Amino acid sequence: MTARALETAGIATVVIGSALDILQRAGTPRIVFNDLPLGNPVGKPFDSTMQNESLSAALNLLYTAQSPGAVQQLPNQWSASEGWRDNFMAITPHNREQLLLLGEESRRQRLLNREQGLFRP
Template identity: 40%
Template sequence: MVQRAIEEAGIPTVIIAALPPVVKQTGTPRAVAPLVPMGANAGAPHDIEMQYNIVKSALEQLEILDSPGQVVPLNYEYVAKV
């Protein structure tokens, strides 16, 4: 919703999502989906390298994606110990 409003204002956006079907259904223009639980979308706590790479890969999609509605899987995985 907020992503779409920002995009409508002319600023390109990319969302890092833990729940790909949700962002797809709500009409995301650009999304990436690492293998993470909701609440650690940008990677495991204190895993500086994973967080850096997830944010970098997300932003790089701005230069790669050329049509709306795509959710790009990212090959980073964090399984929270519950």
């Protein structure tokens, strides 16, 4: 949404991100997509080659995109194994109870925040 506001004001934007479905749904003007675990959209930690390639792609897309919604997917991989894809927000028979507790705690905290005035009007 911030990219959209900037573009409307005449500032060209590019998002470097790893959650393509969310970015596309939001109507993001230009996207450089790294299919990596969430947390390091520019590239693997301490892999300056990968990070520099992502930055080059972003700078390039700013100037080459011809229409809104342009996506450039980079070929970067996290590892030879694809196992990491199962980790994020995994729901397993072992963590079901823990997730419910997490939800209860989160709802309790939200109420507490409201009572204490910790919310944006």
